[in-house]
Amino acid sequence: MKKKAEVGEDPLNGTFRLENFLPYRLSVAEEAVSRVIARDHLAQSGLTMPEWRLIAAVGRFGVISPTAAGAHAGMDKVKVSRAAASLVGRGLLRQAHDPSDGRGRLLRLTRKGLAIHADLAPTADAIETALMESLTKTERTVLHKALAKLSAHAGMLLRPNGADVHE
Amino acid sequence: MKKKAEVGEDPLNGTFRLENFLPYRLSVAEEAVSRVIARDHLAQSGLTMPEWRLIAAVGRFGVISPTAAGAHAGMDKVKVSRAAASLVGRGLLRQAHDPSDGRGRLLRLTRKGLAIHADLAPTADAIETALMESLTKTERTVLHKALAKLSAHAGMLLRPNGADVHE
DNA sequence: TATTGTTATACTCTATAACTATA
């Protein structure tokens, strides 16, 4: 009787190591980093990550449409719309009609929003510095480049067409 | 009257570039990669990411406790418990009582679960290969190392104690 | 007919804590 043998047949043969799997490591790193930011910075300001990103995008350009802001912050229009509504409610953002297009809006920060934005840049620098401390100069450079390549490549794999790996 | 000047005072001065901010780039890369996996692999098997990870952990060790599996898959006990319940419901996982500790459980894959696990390793290799294609050998090596360092460093920053950046 | 933006819905995830059963 080899019943037991069938069930237990060398369970280690397909030695796949989750901890060496790039997507897993990416996910772990991303979660750890997000957690630091959420706890040490967002929590105090009462901002969510999408709100924080929107403030960064609007603050950088001064006046910008929701669509353009979303493109810069990696958010779709629904997320932008909700983050904007929330920020308006807290008096950090102003939404005006675009005089040149009746459908469009123009976003700009209020004085309160600008104050938060002014804080945001040095805070982000501090975060980045704190995180980057653990890396050598080469690692920092390569990491940035590798992440950019990975994002682009994954994005390409995602296209409905080129989607197939084994083509 | 300098009202206008106050509101609009050089909005570009704190030139913080979200797209160069490491946590943002990490998040973008992670999302893109997750999306590829979810769409091209998980969707077809009907597995969620936690379920996939749990199968990987159990499949690798053959027999393992939920706690130990969670430690290997980066999941807390609640997530493990839910993923396990779901996998048991689909006939992919078996939960037995730990004879040496009445509180503990022992997880092992069913034959069906083993079949999925057997598929999982080559699939993961294909994903990894497809993603890594875009990187040079050096970039791959450095990326792995940098992610490990970053995770560890962020984890350290998260400790209730050492939490302070400016100590 | 296409586009900008808002709203609705349903689903997944996450975090916390309460709970059980053992130790």
Next chain:
DNA sequence: TATAGTTATAGAGTATAACAATA
């Protein structure tokens, strides 16, 4: 009292599609 695991609950995030107004 502490630990292994389960269950409950509420909050936040996500995706999708339906919708209104305008182009």
